[in-house]
Amino acid sequence: MTLLPCARHFWLLVALFVLSSPARALDLRLTSGDWRPINIFVEKFxxxxxxxxxxxxxxxHDDLSHTGLFRSYSRTVSSYGGVDTARLVDVRNRGGEYLLTGQVRKDGAAELLFFELHDALTEKSLGAFSINFDAQTQRTAAHQVGNWVFESITRKPGIFHTKVAYVRRAADGSNALRVADYDGHNAQTILTSDNNIISPTWTPDGNELLYVSFERRKPVVYRQSLLNGERRVVANFRGSNSAPAMSPDGRRIAAALTEHGGLQQIYLLGGNSKQQMRPELESGIINTEPTFSPDGKRIAFTSDEGGSPQIYEYSLDSGLTRRLTFGGREAVSPDYDSAGARMVYVQRQKGANNIALLDLSSGNTVVLTDIQQAAAPTFSPNDVMVLFNDEKKRGSLSIVSVNGKVLSGWGVKETGKIINPVWGPIKSKWY
Structure with missing residues (x-):
């Protein structure tokens, strides 16, 4: 599907605006405090x-609302083709900065969506386009329009078309490795097993998944293509093999192994080589949950070297390690943003697990949630949102904006428990 410029339409479809605040299955929660969102009116098409x-x-509407950058208002009627100065003045008087209008028409067997974005402050059109779709690509078309609106206003890349991977654990103990749209729709199963599946992670190109399966009666790391389904073992050493992560250049995999019968340590795997990341460590220390920085020069990981689990960072150039987290009783499950400048992780404090955001240059930490049982945070590819699972909510995942102002849940719910979400990259070839 491609966005195509379309001619302006000048007939008046509807003359009445009705303002309604967002309220659907999105399960949106807005926090109080100093927040200056972009106000956009999204009309019914x-x-x-x-x-x-x-x-x-x-x-x-839901796409924009998730981000924490917009306050989106849905409107129950349409004025596509009839937006004039008076209309935009009315939007402006109601606090709106932008107005999105649209119309759906038949195009043979397919549908055609015309849409236009207006700046209510300058009273100018920012673009009018069309996109065709069918029943199978309907939501994808909407996400592409959401991407265009988001990018036009914020100058940041849109990610509403992207995919997430996760594990669904059924009541009978069976597991399914699943991939879905970022909002939980259009889910498909990649692998099913009567044994545990954990720790999925994407390859940098978004065309393969690494994960851990217990089908051989112990944790083994697998790599599976989403293009052709090809599956192969990448780590089956003596003992446990878990927590895989791939370097940005795709040449190395970091994994937590117990090869010598001891506690988990991180090894770097590449080609036929295997190298322990911190061979100088004394026994009794656990290192696990590795994740590469975007430049491939650092690895963040969880270690109990200081007496309790905290986040550390290892330099692949110097071999030096520094501790990153200090607030909270424990810190686990790190994930870098796309610039390697910030990190999200789970902070355990006073019996509660919440998502925290760490600025790596200043050391400042902000706790984004207050929900007690957060786990497995993962950045959106444009660093605007964080996906995670709230262990109190079975069958769905949650999203919090990085400014902490919007907490929302998936609009769909699956049977069973969903764990270990990981957000895929912006581009890939398999979908």
Missing amino acids: AGEETLAGQPLSGVI
Whole structure:
């Protein structure tokens, strides 16, 4: 699907604006405090009521609302083709800065969506385009429009088309490795097993997944293609093999092994080589949960070297290690942002597990959630949101904006428990 410029339409479809605040299955929570969001009015698209499923305008509304950068208002009528100065003045008087309008029309067997974004402050159109879709690509088309709106206003890349991987654990103990849209829709199963599956992670190109399966009666790391389903073992050493992570250049894999019968230590695997990351360590210390920095020069990991689990960072150039986290009783599950400048992790304090955001240059930490049982945080590819699982909520995942102002849940719910989410890259070839 490609966005195509379309001609301006000048007939008046609807003359009435109705403002309503967002309230659907999005489960949106806005926090109080100093917050200056971008106010955008997303109108109902004319003709979208003929489509099955969630309205296109509703998908876009939810996309923008998740980010914490927008306060999106849905409107129950459409003015596509009839937006004039008076209309934009009215939007501006209601506190709106932008107005998105649209119309759905038949195009043979397919559908065609026309849409236009207006700046209510300058009273100018920022672009009018069309996109075609069918029943299978309806949500994808809406996400692409959401991407365009997001990018046009923020100048940041849109990620509403991206995928997440996770494990669904059923009540009978069976496991399924799943991939879905970032908001939980269009889920598909990659692998099912009667044994545990844990720790999925993406290869840098987004075309393969690494994960740990217990089908050989112990943890073994596998690599599986999403292009052709090919699957192979990448770490099956003596003892436990877990917590895989791939370097940005795709040449090395870091994994936590217990090869010598001891506690977990991190090894770097590449080609036929295997090298322990910190061979000088005394016995009795656990190192696990490695993750590479975006430049491939650092590895963040969890270690109990200081007496309790905390996040450390190892330099592959110098071989030196520094401790990153100090607040909270424990800190686990680190994930870098795309610039390697910030990190999210789980902070354990006073019996509660919450998502924390660490600035690596200043050392400042902000706790983003207050939900008690957060786990497995993962940055969106544009660093605007963090996906994680709230262990109190079975069958869905949660998203918190990096400014901590918006906490929302998936609009869909699966049977069983969802664990170990990981957000995929912006581009890949398999979808």
